[in-house]
Amino acid sequence: MYCLLIYQENLESAEFQTGFEGAVFMSENILERVLTRELARQIDGILSNYQYDASRLIGILLDIQQIIPKQYIPEEIAYYLAQKLNMKITNIYDCITFYGSIYSKARAEYPLQICNSIVCKVKKGERLAMDLKKILKVEINQATADGKFIIEMVPCFGACDVAPAVKVNGKVYGNLNNEEKIKAMLQELV
Amino acid sequence: MTMAVKFITKNFGRYDIRSLASYMKIGGLTALKKAIQMPGDDIAALLTAAGIKGRGGAAYPMGKKWLQARDIKAAEKVIICNADEGEPCTFKDRTLIQNDPFNLLEGMIIAGYVIEAQHGYIYLREEYSYLKSILLNAIEQLTEKNFLGKNILGKKGFDYELHLCSGAGAYVCGEGTALVESIEGKSGRPRMKPPYIKQCGLYNHPTCVQNVESLSLVAAIVNDENNIYQKYGTKGEKNSIGTKLISVAGNVKQPGVFEIPFGITIRDIIYGLAGGVEGQPIRLIQFGGASGKVASKDILDTPYSYEHLAMAGVGVGSGAILVVDESTSVIDFLITTQAFFSHESCGQCAPCREGNRHIRLLLQKIKDGVHTQADIEKLNSIADIMTVSSLCGLGQAAQNALKTAMKVFPDEFKIMEEGVKIG
Numbered sequence: 343m344y345c346l347l348i349y350q351e352n353l354e355s356a357e358f359q360t361g362f363e364g365a366v367f368m369s370e371n372i373l374e375r376v377l378t379r380e381l382a383r384q385i386d387g388i389l390s391n392y393q394y395d396a397s398r399l400i401g402i403l404l405d406i407q408q409i410i411p412k413q414y415i416p417e418e419i420a421y422y423l424a425q426k427l428n429m430k431i432t433n434i435y436d437c438i439t440f441y442g443s444i445y446s447k448a449r450a451e452y453p454l455q456i457c458n459s460i461v462c463k464v465k466k467g468e469r470l471a472m473d474l475k476k477i478l479k480v481e482i483n484q485a486t487a488d489g490k491f492i493i494e495m496v497p498c499f500g501a502c503d504v505a506p507a508v509k510v511n512g513k514v515y516g517n518l519n520n521e522e523k524i525k526a527m528l529q530e531l532v
Numbered sequence: 533m534t535m536a537v538k539f540i541t542k543n544f545g546r547y548d549i550r551s552l553a554s555y556m557k558i559g560g561l562t563a564l565k566k567a568i569q570m571p572g573d574d575i576a577a578l579l580t581a582a583g584i585k586g587r588g589g590a591a592y593p594m595g596k597k598w599l600q601a602r603d604i605k606a607a608e609k610v611i612i613c614n615a616d617e618g619e620p621c622t623f624k625d626r627t628l629i630q631n632d633p634f635n636l637l638e639g640m641i642i643a644g645y646v647i648e649a650q651h652g653y654i655y656l657r658e659e660y661s662y663l664k665s666i667l668l669n670a671i672e673q674l675t676e677k678n679f680l681g682k683n684i685l686g687k688k689g690f691d692y693e694l695h696l697c698s699g700a701g702a703y704v705c706g707e708g709t710a711l712v713e714s715i716e717g718k719s720g721r722p723r724m725k726p727p728y729i730k731q732c733g734l735y736n737h738p739t740c741v742q743n744v745e746s747l748s749l750v751a752a753i754v755n756d757e758n759n760i761y762q763k764y765g766t767k768g769e770k771n772s773i774g775t776k777l778i779s780v781a782g783n784v785k786q787p788g789v790f791e792i793p794f795g796i797t798i799r800d801i802i803y804g805l806a807g808g809v810e811g812q813p814i815r816l817i818q819f820g821g822a823s824g825k826v827a828s829k830d831i832l833d834t835p836y837s838y839e840h841l842a843m844a845g846v847g848v849g850s851g852a853i854l855v856v857d858e859s860t861s862v863i864d865f866l867i868t869t870q871a872f873f874s875h876e877s878c879g880q881c882a883p884c885r886e887g888n889r890h891i892r893l894l895l896q897k898i899k900d901g902v903h904t905q906a907d908i909e910k911l912n913s914i915a916d917i918m919t920v921s922s923l924c925g926l927g928q929a930a931q932n933a934l935k936t937a938m939k940v941f942p943d944e945f946k947i948m949e950e951g952v953k954i955g
Contacts, residue, residue, distance in 0.1 A: 443701030
């Protein structure tokens with residue numbers, strides 16, 4: 343019931359009353375509305391960088407994910423892409439669910455990705471995860487209340503020479519083998 | 533014995549990686565200029581003479597691969613640079629792109645000339661997204677100066693373009709057919725073979741896939757008039773010519789990427805180049821990434837070469853050397869490795885999807901000390917079934933570490949008395 347109310351509220355909001363192109367075709371079951379006119383304009387920009395070429399879907403999804411707050415592909419955007427690229431929604435979701443670096447659920451402004459592969463493990467990467475959980479007071483895959491951080495465990499990202507390491511928005515922070523270094527990283531981010 | 537050498541790494545730190553002019557000042561693109569005056573067959577012959585085997589892990593002779601690709605007649609052909617370096621403990625390709633991007637692209641252009649391809653794609657793993665701008669900038673500058681595009685260097689009909697594509701966090705996309713699926717905008721599930729991608733690959737064009745390190749060797753080999761490269765390496769009936777980039781990590785004091793001549797010992801690598809082990813004695817060493825085989829410290833005095841490692845029951849693979857000390861148990865090591873493969877299996881074929889999962893469950897039983905002889909037999913049988921019946925290399929190689937560990941460390945798999953735990 344609560345969700346339905348949000349949905350109706352969104353439908354009545356100024357953005358959706360304008361009835362711009364993206365809004366009409368989508369499944370009526372989508373509850374989370376994120377597609378503003380400005381966001382649609384930005385997505386169209388990305389699509390034209392890729393010449394609306396459906397075979398370049400992976401790059402398109404990665405680029406769009408970067409401009410969405412909390413870095414994921416909301417369902418509404420997936421449907422928007424299906425229409426714009428003239429693709430089946432199942433093909434879009436085949437990629438979203440297959441690839442580890444494309445996310446279908448909201449994350450955070452700074453996803454802290456900890457390597458859980460063997461090199462970071464022998465370099466005591468598990469302690470790094472424990473320290474981060476303690477400092478941020480969250481569990482793995484749980485965002486902080488302010489939406490700034492989320493801790494994610496990911497496979498090796500090739501920073502084994504500086505293990506244990508964390509990757510945040512494309513930047514690697516290495517040798518995080520004590521709490522001071524971890525705190526310094528968090529400080530640098532915010 | 534010489535330890536680290538500089539052949540493929542000779543340009544590291546010598547030019548501004550953002551500037552084509554700077555690359556040309558240190559002799560960049562002279563190999564390309566020389567190459568386009570030569571018949572393509574002769575260039576492939578140079579690679580064969582230098583004995584270069586594909587550096588991605590499969591070790592297929594590179595000159596032979598180029599000749600086969602060249603001989604295929606098609607209106608359009610494609611070259612792919614596989615920069616989807618996903619094997620844990622492998623970071624040599626990252627180092628090559630970070631330090632010498634123009635050399636890699638020069639190798640790709642020469643490959644385009646020899647194979648008579650019109651398009652080259654670099655498939656860069658998403659985890660290395662910070663390298664994207666380096667490559668895009670290099671492609672742009674090369675295109676501006678007509679080292680890419682139409683009639684390259686005035687050579688009529690030599691038309692060749694380079695494209696950069698991003699992976700999205702899937703280890704399986706290092707496999708050729710999965711990689712091709714991914715560039716085409718689909719999920720990266722490996723295709724059935726045949727047809728092989730050399731006949732029918734990206735967008736159904738004949739496709740030649742090469743590793744970053746293999747392509748980075750090309751320009752230096754073309755310019756190597758005095759055959760300096762061939763002076764490095766091991767001699768004998770079976771030999772390994774030249775040098776190899778290795779990435780050493782784990783419980784060593786100075787992890788990193790090193791260029792070594794084939795033939796120096798594992799001890800030279802670990803105790804010389806990587807500064808020795810951290811505090812505790814070595815428990816095991818894994819060669820070639822997570823899909824690689826393991827050995828005990830008895831392997832330390834073995835020379836690092838294709839033939840010596842094969843005799844010692846391991847392999848070069850991706851060039852990774854992971855040193856694990858006694859603070860990690862063999863079973864914990866295997867559980868982490870198998871968890872990696874469970875996560876990365878694309879799920880398309882049952883042996884790999886189910887096999888990895890069940891191996892992991894059985895390993896947990898061993899860790900808890902509650903396994904039986906039947907469990908050990910089951911482990912062996914699942915591993916064998918995966919090797920022979922998985923669709924692609926992932927499922928065929930995922931249990932390499934397990935199978936070798938069972939041979940090298942049989943005590944770790946012993947049936948325990950009731951209530952005793954190990955690991």
